[in-house]
Amino acid sequence: MTVDLLIRDAYIYVDRDHEIADGWLAIKDRRVHSVGAEVATAPPARTILSARVQLVTPGLINAHHHMYQNLTRAYAPVTNGTLFEWLTGLYPLWADLDAESVYLSTCVAMVELLMGGCTTSMDHMYVHPKPFLIDAQFRAARDIGFRFYATRGSMTRSVKDGGLPPASVVQDEDTILADSERLVAAFHDASPGAMGRVALAPCSLFSVSERIMTESARLAEKHDLRLHTHLAEDPDEDRYCADVYGCTPTEYFERVGWATPRSWVAHYIYPSSDEIDRLAHAGVCTAQCPCSNMMIGGGAADAMGMRRRGMRVGLGCDGSASTDHGSMWLETRMALLLGRFRNGPHSMSARDALDMATRGGAACLGWEDEIGHLRPGACADLVIWKMSDIARAGALSDPVEAWLRCAPAVAGTTIVNGAILVEDGVPVMSNLAEILRDHAREARRIQRL
Structure with a gap:
């Protein structure tokens, strides 16, 4: 079976008490299809993303x-x-x-x-x-x-x-x-x-x-x-x-x-x-x-x-x-x-x-069955976190602690419902400049400036 997206080479925080070092996660039909530790066991995928040893968490x-x-x-x-x-x-x-x-x-x-x-x-x-x-x-x-x-x-x-x-x-x-x-x-x-x-x-x-x-x-x-x-x-x-x-x-x-x-x-x-x-x-x-x-x-x-x-x-x-x-x-x-x-x-x-x-x-939100974790069957909502090499230099033993201690971290890739909405730290939104321009106009109006 071919999945839609495979994320590999990642430290995956699947859920509390379930973490996979150097693991992979597969997405199919807007759901988490499977997760694993050996890349040889990963299913074939239409698209493959290498997380380059970054931390992956639920959204x-x-x-x-x-x-x-x-x-x-x-x-x-x-x-x-x-x-x-x-x-x-x-x-x-x-x-x-x-x-x-x-x-x-x-x-x-x-x-x-x-x-x-x-x-x-x-x-x-x-x-x-x-x-x-x-x-x-x-x-x-x-x-x-x-x-x-x-x-x-x-x-x-x-x-x-x-x-x-x-x-x-x-x-x-x-x-x-x-x-x-x-x-x-x-x-x-x-x-x-x-x-x-x-x-x-x-x-x-x-x-x-x-x-x-x-x-x-x-x-x-x-x-x-x-x-x-x-x-x-x-x-x-x-x-x-x-x-x-x-x-x-x-x-x-x-x-x-x-x-x-x-x-x-x-x-x-x-x-x-x-x-x-x-x-x-x-x-x-x-x-x-x-x-x-x-x-x-x-x-x-x-x-x-x-x-x-x-x-x-x-x-x-x-x-x-x-x-x-x-x-x-x-x-x-x-x-x-x-x-x-x-x-x-x-x-x-x-x-x-x-x-x-x-x-x-x-x-x-009363929604624990589908969101807040990355177990198979969960909604495909997840983040590949991005930190500079300077910020994480020397942080070798615990990626989750380093994620909050070695600031700052930003979302390198954000996936919602199986779709990539932030890529390489940049929102995938063609009209963002127009939205920001109009938002500034409305902010000036409301603040009476």
């Missing part, structure tokens, strides 16, 4: 992102603000989003993610000043060939209701619920190997009504969907929940029916130990966003501590205007550094961080 999975925010990166008036100051300063700018600016920002975000080794990403689009913004995101994903998991975010509380955003970016409950149903019908593909799926994602406990939380849980049960929200991200959230609901954020999360295996949450920085145990037991996953949390100074979750308690933990880039980048490699490296800084040098390895960026992200 990294971004479990929390806000792609549109790359239109306001490093926005000077809020670069040194707290989370709430940062949001208050940027919401009026995001009120000018439309389908064109969201399409362009999504294209830029997905290309940037591909260059950082990410092959599947969710996006939490919760600002809706215009209709059909998530439709524009799916169009971008199709144009690029990116595996995309949209989450239909929402806000119902504007400044006049005691919230942070202007009225122009929030929606009423019936509009949110009707559009959620529409998006699921139009774009959610539950079949194996899907390139597009939809989850429901009210922005945060302090930005939506209790009805939206409970009705989203009901719709998720009806359509067999995932649920996502921000949770326990900032001490202000604790004070808000105590004042409004008479409980902690986690207690409210449980009260509205979200403590189920359908749910994954972003950040989860300020829970009690008992609350972590309860959500872990309920099957809730979390996405740590190391760079964003450190940039805004809001603290960071103890990811390895949560893992020890049984909670599945993925990684996310978070907002492209808080992290100001879209590299999952950088997030994975930062997770390693942050974990070791917090708990000591024996607490976390590069393999732990890679597991969070692959299997952990897949668990967040």
Whole structure:
């Protein structure tokens, strides 16, 4: 049998506890066909790539992102603000989003993610000043060939209701619920190997009504969907929940029916130990966003501590205007550094961080059967990593540790659904210059420059 593509001469991280030195990997019909250690056992292939002893891993999975925010990166008036100051300063700018600016920002975000080794990403689009913004995101994903998991975010509380955003970016409950149903019908593909799926994602406990939380849980049960929200991200959230609901954020999360295996949450920085145990037991996953949390100074979750308690933990880039980048490699490296800084040098390895960026992200998305590993039958989503000879000089004993320690590393080849989307570190996209030109125009418009 002839396969479509054979990658040889590689150090292959197939899955946790399964690595092959000087191995090969075969792709056929957009799936991992087989892996092996002896090149003589590899099947014949139409195309052969030599990885030249580089590291090959599953594509990294971004479990929390806000792609549109790359239109306001490093926005000077809020670069040194707290989370709430940062949001208050940027919401009026995001009120000018439309389908064109969201399409362009999504294209830029997905290309940037591909260059950082990410092959599947969710996006939490919760600002809706215009209709059909998530439709524009799916169009971008199709144009690029990116595996995309949209989450239909929402806000119902504007400044006049005691919230942070202007009225122009929030929606009423019936509009949110009707559009959620529409998006699921139009774009959610539950079949194996899907390139597009939809989850429901009210922005945060302090930005939506209790009805939206409970009705989203009901719709998720009806359509067999995932649920996502921000949770326990900032001490202000604790004070808000105590004042409004008479409980902690986690207690409210449980009260509205979200403590189920359908749910994954972003950040989860300020829970009690008992609350972590309860959500872990309920099957809730979390996405740590190391760079964003450190940039805004809001603290960071103890990811390895949560893992020890049984909670599945993925990684996310978070907002492209808080992290100001879209590299999952950088997030994975930062997770390693942050974990070791917090708990000591024996607490976390590069393999732990890679597991969070692959299997952990897949668990967040409820997609562990097909993505996050390279076992035969998995989706053909993978990365051949590229490091300069200078950066890896002397790193001879452990390619996985060297991948995060001997920085920087970039995606030399990124493959999604069996297609090469980054080759020799360059995106395979003929109109990228045009996209960047138009994105710059929209960024100037939104920043009013």
